[in-house]
Amino acid sequence: MMRRGFQAAATLSRLRALPGAPRILPILNPTAAFGSSIDSRISRFCPEKTDFKDYALPNASWCPDMLSLYQEFLEKTKTDGWIKLPSFASNREHIQGLKLPTGLAVTSDNSDCRIITRSLQVEGQGYEHAIFFNPSEKKSVCLFQPGPYLEGAPGFAHGGSLATMMDETFSKTAYLAGEGLFTLSLSIRFKNLIPVGSLAVDKIEDQKLYMSCITQTRDQKTVYAKSSGVFLQLQLEQE
Amino acid sequence: MMRRGFQAAATLSRLRALPGAPRILPILNPTAAFGSSIDSRISRFCPEKTDFKDYALPNASWCPDMLSLYQEFLEKTKTDGWIKLPSFASNREHIQGLKLPTGLAVTSDNSDCRIITRSLQVEGQGYEHAIFFNPSEKKSVCLFQPGPYLEGAPGFAHGGSLATMMDETFSKTAYLAGEGLFTLSLSIRFKNLIPVGSLAVDKIEDQKLYMSCITQTRDQKTVYAKSSGVFLQLQLEQE
Numbered sequence: 374m375m376r377r378g379f380q381a382a383a384t385l386s387r388l389r390a391l392p393g394a395p396r397i398l399p400i401l402n403p404t405a406a407f408g409s410s411i412d413s414r415i416s417r418f419c420p421e422k423t424d425f426k427d428y429a430l431p432n433a434s435w436c437p438d439m440l441s442l443y444q445e446f447l448e449k450t451k452t453d454g455w456i457k458l459p460s461f462a463s464n465r466e467h468i469q470g471l472k473l474p475t476g477l478a479v480t481s482d483n484s485d486c487r488i489i490t491r492s493l494q495v496e497g498q499g500y501e502h503a504i505f506f507n508p509s510e511k512k513s514v515c516l517f518q519p520g521p522y523l524e525g526a527p528g529f530a531h532g533g534s535l536a537t538m539m540d541e542t543f544s545k546t547a548y549l550a551g552e553g554l555f556t557l558s559l560s561i562r563f564k565n566l567i568p569v570g571s572l573a574v575d576k577i578e579d580q581k582l583y584m585s586c587i588t589q590t591r592d593q594k595t596v597y598a599k600s601s602g603v604f605l606q607l608q609l610e611q612e
Numbered sequence: 613m614m615r616r617g618f619q620a621a622a623t624l625s626r627l628r629a630l631p632g633a634p635r636i637l638p639i640l641n642p643t644a645a646f647g648s649s650i651d652s653r654i655s656r657f658c659p660e661k662t663d664f665k666d667y668a669l670p671n672a673s674w675c676p677d678m679l680s681l682y683q684e685f686l687e688k689t690k691t692d693g694w695i696k697l698p699s700f701a702s703n704r705e706h707i708q709g710l711k712l713p714t715g716l717a718v719t720s721d722n723s724d725c726r727i728i729t730r731s732l733q734v735e736g737q738g739y740e741h742a743i744f745f746n747p748s749e750k751k752s753v754c755l756f757q758p759g760p761y762l763e764g765a766p767g768f769a770h771g772g773s774l775a776t777m778m779d780e781t782f783s784k785t786a787y788l789a790g791e792g793l794f795t796l797s798l799s800i801r802f803k804n805l806i807p808v809g810s811l812a813v814d815k816i817e818d819q820k821l822y823m824s825c826i827t828q829t830r831d832q833k834t835v836y837a838k839s840s841g842v843f844l845q846l847q848l849e850q851e
Contacts, residue, residue, distance in 0.1 A: 533776025
């Protein structure tokens with residue numbers, strides 16, 4: 374578990390600090406930072422009771438493929454150890470109870486803010502998605518249906534929307550797997566354009582030194598993109 | 613100019629075609645595809661008269677740094693050969709007059725769609741940005757102010773929003789410089805988090821075999837990210 378800390382330090386030694394912005398610190402003791410176990414991170418991230426709305430639920434905009442694959446993975450949460458991650462309007466909801474480094478602390482909850490993947494509030498317009506995580510295998514699956522407000526080429530999702538969805542799934546997976554929290558690097562090779570309104574399936578795996586992702590159609594006959602990401606562990610104190 | 617065509621063909625030989633989706637073809641004659649000159653592409657991309665609203669104009673949400681740097685580059689459009697690129701609600705407006713390959717053609721303009729970078733319509737909420745292009749040097753500058761609806765960590769822009777802004781500036785620059793249109797690969801190294809509401813300056817340069825980008829504060833004292841992209845030329849016929 375030390376490898377990430379060393380890698381982060383090597384990279385960060387070349388950083389300049391931004392006044393007022395977070396100083397990103399490599400962590401040398403992941404256990405202390407991320408809780409005693411993967412279970413405690415999951416229970417923190419997926420509260421059994423919460424007043425926050427979970428947006429990772431089926432709605433009328435979902436295409437049949439998205440709906441049926443969602444149901445398939447929901448079944449796996451009952452039998453195969455998979456966990457459905459809730460998706461709130463802001464990351465502030467997720468990090469409650471974690472004391473972040475100076476500069477990253479949430480100073481006010483009154484401002485009108487949203488996580489990028491839940492900023493378009495009309496169903497079907499933006500990032501329709503649901504993420505499932507498998508703790509024992511340290512891998513995730515993200516069901517992603519880009520809407521018509523994420524266009525690049527007419528009728529197709531902007532490459533940036535896929536990059537965003539990958540980064541989001543990477544970072545949630547990295548946090549829960551204990552591998553880190555912030556993205557240090559992201560490399561994407563685009564293979565085919567994703568039609569707006571259709572399902573793309575991101576499969577994320579922990580590859581020891583990085584996370585890898587393949588995005589494809591449900592039948593796996595068309596690859597949309599492949600990517601990899603490296604993450605940075607932060608010194609997070611638990612309250 | 614053949615180098616990109618060869619590179620694209622090498623990559624695409626491993627692709628599977630998606631039924632109904634565009635077949636991405638490498639181009640062997642960029643001059644025929646992109647018009648006779650960089651000037652014709654610019655005049656097509658930046659029409660002198662148009663009914664479409666240009667969103668790359670100052671509004672009340674812009675921070676002082678963004679406003680003053682915008683004015684600085686606007687002066688350069690009068691004296692130093694820089695061009696301000698208009699930014700419409702959809703890419704459909706930009707590609708009018710270009711006959712796209714089968715599968716990429718715009719079959720209907722009636723649907724409610726938006727380019728991802730103009731999908732959040734409340735001023736200041738999303739991707740406030742303006743792109744300036746220098747034809748003789750084949751480089752661009754993008755002034756980018758991420759809003760509170762693009763959050764990742766509380767108070768900071770999501771990595772995906774920066775990836776989106778880079779990809780968007782890369783592809784517009786690549787098109788105008790005659791280097792391509794679609795992103796084949798994108799690699800980003802994140803250095804510091806961008807505070808929501810502050811200015812990030814993307815500087816894009818044509819590096820012959822790829823485009824490179826550095827994103828930093830206006831005073832260049834803090835680097836937010838560095839990235840590079842490779843592009844694919846398409847067989848575009850002119851009407």
